[in-house]
Amino acid sequence: MIFPATGAFAAPTGPGDSAGASAAQLSETSLRVATIQANLSGETPQELPANLMRGSDRQAAQVADKISSANADVVVLTDMDATQDAVDALNDQYLNNPDDARADVEYGYSYLAVGSKGLQSGADLNADGVIGGAEDAWGQAAFAEQGSIVVLSKYPIAQDQVTSVSQLKWQDVANDMMHHTDFSGVLAASIPVMSTGLWDIPIQYRGEPVHILATQTQPDAQDQEFAKARQADELKVLTGYLAGEDYVRTDEGEQAEGVGEDRYVIAGALGLQENAADRVEPFLQGLKRANALNDSGSYLVPSATWQVLGQGRIQEHPPSSPQPLPGTVPDLVKASSPLIWTDVQF
Template sequence: MPRSFRTAAAASLAAALALTAGAPAVADAPDARAAVGQPVELRVATYNLSLNRAAEGQLESDLATGENAQAQTVAEIIQRANPDVVLLNEFDYVEGGRAVDLFRENYLEVPQGGAEAVEYPYAFVAPSNTGIPSGFDLNNDGTVGGGDDAFGFGVFEGQYGMAVLSKYPIDTDAVRTFQTFLWKDMPGALLPDDPSTPEPADWFTPEELEVVRLSSKSHWDVPVQVGNKTVHVLASHPTPPTFDGPEDRNGRRNHDEIRFWADYVTAGPTSSYIYDDEGRTGGLKPGSRFVVMGDQNADPHDGDSYDVAIDQLLGHPRITDPLPTSEGAVEAAELQGGANAAHTGDPAYDTADFADNAPGNLRADYVLPSKNLQVRDAGVFWPVRSDPLSRLTGEYPFPSSDHRLVWVDVKV
């Protein structure tokens, strides 16, 4: 299917770009019932596939031939889960969508490891705050420059970016991005405090607060057209709540990045403060269908996230938690021990295989539908060791990613 391109100007440093072009199996092509308004079962997924690279241009080079082993492995996982819509986290942003095109053409549209090829004729990519210099000493180490002083941590612009792939059309005219939303403009923001001074919430100077953005990557509202209905894909990848100091600036930012979606899907004054990169204000309209998706870097019971960070979504009155599980996560926690033995959360819900000593395996990745989407099934792609497909997830050093693909089937 031929692909076309549409670029929408955004009030950020770059433009938002829209591109048109085990788990139980679902049909490859979108259900024809959507065309006549009948209910459709939609599989939505999120996958931090760790296709980030250490240098600018490296991802595009790795995807150019179709022979990169890691890309083949993560592509096979996507093919076997076969979601209709999937959010890819840690997929470096490349201007013009070249990396997304290469991944689709050279990997997803080519059978991998005995799996069937899958086509995603629609995609959305846009710039990420990662690696964009702020011009300020945001980590207060006495120097300006480097990844820790960027708007989002990254050694080059776009590192750790993201992309949305879809079998259904994306309403590009209605996409909203929130890359440039300032952290200080969130009412009651958990701005970090410098513990060495008596003043509150003063880690950032007044001048820095005028430029510090909330999103460590970005927040996107990507409307997907399923027949005559719209499902809003609310995509993000909040910062890990670590790699800081007693000021807990990353933990607090993680909390507020998660809070952004909780406020966005709440009608009325709660979301009235929100503005997007084109200056439009307010949150999602009441009654809208949506799915909050992404690596939220927050576990409801264990790990280093700020208290109740993810509970802002899990306990939201408009959101369903499908509680996807896997047997592989239970097995891994038992075999690996370490920090896992002290966790209070059920390991069946884990989605990430982190270091055994700390923090251990965690539930970090979420697909959270609105309550007006009926959940039919859910799972995490994390096979047990005896399953032949465990070769795709493996153990450290992982052949694919330290995260697992999470999928949910909903009725639209």
Template sequence: MTPRLSRRRALVAAAAAGLGLPAAATATAAEPARRGGPFQSLRAATFNASLNRGREGQLLEDLATGKDAQIRAVAEVIQINSPDILLLNEFDHDDEGRGVDLFREKYLEVPQNGQSPAFYPYAFTAPVNTGVPSGLDLNRDGTVGGPDDAWGFGQFPGQYGMVVLSRYPILADQVRTFQNLRWADMPHNLLPTEFYGPEISPQLRLSSKSHWDVPVQIGTDVLHVLAAHPTPPSFDGPEKRNQRRNHDEIRLWVDYLQPGRRSQWIVDDAGTRGGLEPSAPFVILGDLNSDPADGDSWPGAIEQLLRHPRVQDPKPSSDGAVEAAETQGGANAEHGGEARYDTADFAEPTPGNLRVDYVLPARGLQIASSAVYWPRRGEPGSELTGSHPFPTSDHRLVRVDLQVKA
């Protein structure tokens, strides 16, 4: 057994115990950071890559071949955009971290369609709530079991998981995870207690997957990567349990950024209480499943974060999203929001294309540029973002370039 494998197994075992430690780093050194004078450019990105499968272990099998067409296309999108820090949503979790290693070694570190390899020596992944049996009748259908009765909707534990990849060191001993935080502990929550009843309501977990605070060392500074993937505000009944949960999952970050009493209800999986220090730089990454103007979100769900005094919204955009909305028509023609900000192709039959994927830096960080990777038809890369059946995902990679201290 090599030292790298031994170290990986120890770290992942600790993560499974709720300590939130990263999967193994590859042996390859990080690429040099882009520099320019006293500052350097850092690209942060989020990508719901649809690297989820319908059967436990299936993603590992596909990754092991090194030849899966969809995974190769996902890797090519990442290589083209070359983020320094990347959150992948919908990447099935395995407790040993094999999927993360296979994805890097057999796809990202291999040139895809002539692109340069992408090396990420540091990675973080941890258990999520999707597919984890609750032992409770959460959908109130009179039976217990199945994806609707898991803490987060999923066919098996870890489906639709998350991964943070980084070219900079992840401070493993400072990571905070919030997988087990109870929804009822949030003051003034939207929990539909009448639907769930007095037995179930106090036990429900807030995060449908998890919420992570992953500190990354960049020079002498530490950037807090706040990663999440709230539940879609759909697929429920008149009680609107998913709409409500989506709103409150987003609100967790709102409270986390508030000093003092507002964040004292928040307790991480290691038992530490409170939110982020007022002076700490951060970037929020994730498929937050909420559009400011359209779709099925609870009123004000994403606005509570976009209007937060510590958050700035670079509003990444693309011409490809405008073209797609015009070509597809349908629900897109009735939208109140601008199509250029869309990040997901949900055209048929409803709700149309939406802005649901976000990179939201702290106000103290300087933004150099931002974009949604959605080429127009016929442009290079458009074959990677076509319509259904999607070559990669129904979501697009969203990126923001920041100026940070060298």
């Protein structure tokens, strides 16, 4: 028997109503974008799909509860293995499964964002005497797709028009902050500035292009100076990409064109570090979205040309505490990260 992990509920934080209540009405006149830190990952590319195919993964059920409740047009899932088998299993067993108790939600389009996270550095970054482990990759991952980004959409995605910025070297960022770290020489010249990547994923909404900018920046690390400096420059690259700055090069080696007058929504994990607000707040102010919705490090940042109709977050009710049998250890299930959503309109 497949069932939702917990009862999800929505808390609106602006004009409009709770997520899900008016989704059917709003879908004809507004675009609902959501993001969530999915925390769905395995040690190998095959592990997560195998777990999901069983249909009983508690973490996946919690994520699916929130996605179903939000019924967003586009969902950006961070910290998820970006493999087609994992996406298919999530869709078939959790999001669009007629045999479970949650409302089905169908996403006919997806984008698997695979960037620099599992790219090996060729150096012993964790100083364990062995080169080649997960902690020696630039983004600390065991394989390229691990803990990356998956985008689900009800609107067609122009796959051949997606722009990726994951290989841009940190030293090539204008006025970079690398000089605040201990990295130098050949090693410093090899570091991609984006710990995972930045993807510009275009969809067509009401006859106009909309850019979904998906990313997740540097999380906390043992070397705090490194982590803070890298995150600051990742945010700088986001701004530079939007403006088409000369130094921002795509993975094809071309100068980024920017988004011009097109509308966009930045979605993903921008503030995973402690005290990340010190760096994120100036970034938001520069985009004229100082009050952009955020929760637990996830952010939704619409371009200033959008009208925000409503926004909110969805999280679980606190799990119940069943009485364990004598001599047994209770099954403790941690609540997953909240899903946040924003409704925007021309």
